[in-house]
Amino acid sequence: MATSGSRVLRGVAASPGIAVGKVYILELEELHIKEKNLTPEEVGPELTRFKAALATTRDEIEQVKDTIRQELGSEQAKVFDAHMQILDDVVAVEETVRVIREERKNAEFAYRRTLSKIAEEFDALEEEHFRSTAADVRDVKRRVIRHLLGKPRRSGADISGQVVLVAHDLTPSEAAFLTHDTVLGIATDSGGRTSHAAIMARARGIPAVVGLKYATLHVKQNDTLAVDGNRGLVEVHPDDQALTDYERRRIQYRELEGALQHIRELPAVTPDGRQIELSANIEMPEEAQLALDRGARGVGLFRTEFFYMKSARLPSEEEQYEAYRKVAELMHPYPVIIRTVDVGGDKFASYLGTERENNPFLGWRGIRFSLERTEIFKIQLRAIFRAATVGNVKLMFPMISSLDELRQANEICREVKDELRSKRVPFGDNCEVGIMAETPAAVFIADSLAREADFFSIGTNDLIQYTLAVDRGNEKIAHLYEPLHPAILRSIRTLVDTGHKHDIWVGVCGEMCGDPAGAVILLGLGLDEFSTSPYLLPEIKTIVRSVTYAEASELAQRALCLSTAAEVRRFVEEKIASRFPQIALP
Amino acid sequence: MRGRSGLRFDSTGDSGVICCVHVRAGAATPGSLAPGAPVLDRNRRPGPGRGREARRLKKRVERIVKVVNDPGIHLRSASTFVKTAAHFKADVWVMKDGVEVNGKSILGVISLVAEYGSSITIRAKGTDEAEAVSTLATLVENRFYE
Numbered sequence: 001m002a003t004s005g006s007r008v009l010r011g012v013a014a015s016p017g018i019a020v021g022k023v024y025i026l027e028l029e030e031l032h033i034k035e036k037n038l039t040p041e042e043v044g045p046e047l048t049r050f051k052a053a054l055a056t057t058r059d060e061i062e063q064v065k066d067t068i069r070q071e072l073g074s075e076q077a078k079v080f081d082a083h084m085q086i087l088d089d090v091v092a093v094e095e096t097v098r099v100i101r102e103e104r105k106n107a108e109f110a111y112r113r114t115l116s117k118i119a120e121e122f123d124a125l126e127e128e129h130f131r132s133t134a135a136d137v138r139d140v141k142r143r144v145i146r147h148l149l150g151k152p153r154r155s156g157a158d159i160s161g162q163v164v165l166v167a168h169d170l171t172p173s174e175a176a177f178l179t180h181d182t183v184l185g186i187a188t189d190s191g192g193r194t195s196h197a198a199i200m201a202r203a204r205g206i207p208a209v210v211g212l213k214y215a216t217l218h219v220k221q222n223d224t225l226a227v228d229g230n231r232g233l234v235e236v237h238p239d240d241q242a243l244t245d246y247e248r249r250r251i252q253y254r255e256l257e258g259a260l261q262h263i264r265e266l267p268a269v270t271p272d273g274r275q276i277e278l279s280a281n282i283e284m285p286e287e288a289q290l291a292l293d294r295g296a297r298g299v300g301l302f303r304t305e306f307f308y309m310k311s312a313r314l315p316s317e318e319e320q321y322e323a324y325r326k327v328a329e330l331m332h333p334y335p336v337i338i339r340t341v342d343v344g345g346d347k348f349a350s351y352l353g354t355e356r357e358n359n360p361f362l363g364w365r366g367i368r369f370s371l372e373r374t375e376i377f378k379i380q381l382r383a384i385f386r387a388a389t390v391g392n393v394k395l396m397f398p399m400i401s402s403l404d405e406l407r408q409a410n411e412i413c414r415e416v417k418d419e420l421r422s423k424r425v426p427f428g429d430n431c432e433v434g435i436m437a438e439t440p441a442a443v444f445i446a447d448s449l450a451r452e453a454d455f456f457s458i459g460t461n462d463l464i465q466y467t468l469a470v471d472r473g474n475e476k477i478a479h480l481y482e483p484l485h486p487a488i489l490r491s492i493r494t495l496v497d498t499g500h501k502h503d504i505w506v507g508v509c510g511e512m513c514g515d516p517a518g519a520v521i522l523l524g525l526g527l528d529e530f531s532t533s534p535y536l537l538p539e540i541k542t543i544v545r546s547v548t549y550a551e552a553s554e555l556a557q558r559a560l561c562l563s564t565a566a567e568v569r570r571f572v573e574e575k576i577a578s579r580f581p582q583i584a585l586p
Numbered sequence: 587m588r589g590r591s592g593l594r595f596d597s598t599g600d601s602g603v604i605c606c607v608h609v610r611a612g613a614a615t616p617g618s619l620a621p622g623a624p625v626l627d628r629n630r631r632p633g634p635g636r637g638r639e640a641r642r643l644k645k646r647v648e649r650i651v652k653v654v655n656d657p658g659i660h661l662r663s664a665s666t667f668v669k670t671a672a673h674f675k676a677d678v679w680v681m682k683d684g685v686e687v688n689g690k691s692i693l694g695v696i697s698l699v700a701e702y703g704s705s706i707t708i709r710a711k712g713t714d715e716a717e718a719v720s721t722l723a724t725l726v727e728n729r730f731y732e
Contacts, residue, residue, distance in 0.1 A: 078662055078665065079661065079662070081665050081669070082661045082662065082664070082665035082692060085665055085668050085669070085692040086692055086693060089691050089692055089693045089694075090688060090690060090691045091688070091691045091693055091694060092693065118693060121697070122696075122697070125699060127657075127658075127699055127701065129657040129658065129660040129661075130658070130660055130696055130697075130699045132660075132661070133660070133661055133693070133696050136661060137693070310656065310657065311656040311657035311658070311701070311702050313656075313701075313702050313703055
């Protein structure tokens with residue numbers, strides 16, 4: 001828990017593990033450049049100096065490429081081929097030469113101005129795969145300017161001891177030099193799970209959180225920073241208590257990793273015999289194996305936005321079918337719950353007609369999109385029903401806020417099945433169809449929904465956001481985002497009780513069940529299934545295996561009687577600390 | 587139009603030398619770059635007119651190909667494209683939506699934002715122009731052999 005002076009920032013969990021250390025801000029070493037006017041006689045030597053810097057940089061990139069090729073393979077090394085071409089790009093070089101020759105400016109000024117402008121022009125692109133070229137341009141720019149300034153040592157070369165690296169972004173070149181010996185953890189403002197920094201950090205076993213937006217604004221050189229690569233959080237200036245907790249969790253994570261072979265085979269069952277279905281949230285088909293390796297007994301949330309966002313075109317039925325089938329086969333006999341596409345909100349693609357909206361989370365997203373673009377919806381449903389022939393596939397609809405939506409969606413499912421039947425295409429007819437329970441409306445009409453859905457999976461992230469009216473991305477109010485708020489506990493209780501009354505199972509696929517205190521409360525509230533990030537599975541399983549259902553229920557019942565979030569949090573944490581000291585609270 | 591403003595490359599066509607043209611300001615003066623002007627300027631390619639220019643344009647070697655790789659010609663595939671183009675003596679240009687760039691400049695090629703499903707025109711001029719165009723077109727059609 002953040003205390004005064006400390007600050008918790010939320011980003012994307014990019015590489016697992018916990019790290020605490022002194023901050024090293026990579027971009028502090030800004031390359032200072034003075035604009036100089038050359039005399040006509042100086043122009044010739046300046047051009048020679050520029051060409052020499054290009055040649056040195058060429059050698060340097062070649063070396064990095066070789067290192068990366070040997071360590072991570074030629075696929076990862078390809079980006080440096082592109083950097084070499086940016087270095088030698090005719091537009092960039094000729095414009096720099098022109099500025100030196102005609103405007104009679106010094107090489108570093110000319111090159112920086114040219115490349116910065118090019119990078120800014122890429123920044124303005126909307127298509128992410130093309131816009132990201134800006135970072136590569138800046139990477140090359142920095143290399144060349146360093147050589148022009150006679151500072152061949154790259155930023156970060158002066159790291160002594162072990163540090164937590166903080167940067168706006170890590171370029172491929174910077175990421176290539178990160179080693180376990182000097183870098184304990186990584187925190188960056190930008191990037192996602194597939195950015196260079198994330199790939200490199202995972203390959204080298206360095207905990208990393210990316211996409212923090214303002215990490216570089218909130219930390220200074222030598223601050224103490226904790227990086228929780230399992231949950232995607234970093235904490236600046238953690239107090240003594242927090243430091244002790246991070247250290248415990250760091251050791252616990254390493255122990256759990258060491259004992260993974262053993263732990264993953266154990267059932268997720270409380271000492272008094274209550275079984276929890278412990279499954280994983282995945283975003284990409286490749287993550288299914290990771291989930292299995294870490295003891296998942298199924299996929300509780302298979303997000304499918306990836307297929308729609310990876311390029312500017314609709315994913316075909318075959319492409320989706322193949323991906324769903326592979327995951328279903330791999331997981332068999334365990335269930336795979338595929339969530340139909342949830343575009344809109346913060347995920348928009350102009351080819352789908354979804355756009356930046358004034359109020360995106362209350363806008364055209366989730367099932368609202370699918371019910372209007374039924375041709376897109378049907379393709380996905382066909383792929384899911386067909387994949388259901390080979391495994392235990394279930395599907396669920398996101399953002400349901402009325403019974404009409406569920407009925408319409410179910411009706412479209414029937415139409416799709418009829419079409420498949422009439423065309424004699426094999427499909428799984430008994431595929432369970434449930435809903436993500438994530439709007440306050442769904443809580444209030446849970447009884448009607450429960451009659452027509454096969455299960456509820458509570459998406460706590462959105463349920464909290466909508467119920468408390470808090471956008472946790474907004475720093476001014478992020479502290480109001482409180483999973484243990486009485487309104488949330490009561491909503492979850494309603495969903496569980498109503499679901500059970502109608503004989504359907506109720507699970508949780510939000511971050512709340514990946515939090516130790518949250519997991520204990522959810523266990524006590526009677527949830528049947530937890531689905532969380534694959535990296536958190538061993539930790540959550542250990543909690544389930546150490547807390548009796550009877551005690552967790554009592555704790556949950558008493559927590560439900562408290563009136564404020566702070567009271568609940570204090571009560572739950574004290575209880576956990578005294579009753580289950582083995583649980584390390586984040 | 588989506589996010590295309592600002593990224594403007596220019597090809598002068600005839601000479602094959604990409605230079606920066608301050609198109610926005612009106613009078614295009616190759617070689618002069620006002621502060622704040624885009625570096626990656628691009629120009630609209632002249633359509634076939636009359637006389638010598640039209641005859642020259644009719645003779646040019648070019649092919650229209652569809653981009654079939656995901657997510658389009660971005661960093662990696664542009665890198666392959668440019669590397670292949672560099673093998674030829676001929677000058678190479680790539681055009682999309684009426685904007686043409688030097689086919690040997692990776693930054694130019696990426697700036698076209700040639701997404702999956704879009705069509706591009708590959709044109710070459712020089713001793714091995716026919717081979718250049720057919721090799722590059724085949725490369726695009728075969729998803730850059732990725």
